[in-house]
Amino acid sequence: MELDHAELQEMLANDPYMLLVDVRDEEEFDAGHIPGAGNMSVDDIVDCLFD
Numbered sequence: 234m235e236l237d238h239a240e241l242q243e244m245l246a247n248d249p250y251m252l253l254v255d256v257r258d259e260e261e262f263d264a265g266h267i268p269g270a271g272n273m274s275v276d277d278i279v280d281c282l283f284d
Contacts, residue, residue: 241267253269255272256278257272257274258276259274
């Protein structure tokens with residue numbers, strides 16, 4: 234799914250339950266991310282799915 238900045242801001246503003254998850258690794262996330270975003274790398278997500 235690809236969104237532009239305005240679409241993302243509208244979605245976050247209109248849904249108080251929306252959770253934005255940044256799937257990059259921790260180093261990339263720490264270098265810069267959208268305020269309020271959570272971080273869980275793709276590798277961690279895959280590990281959870283197959284546990």
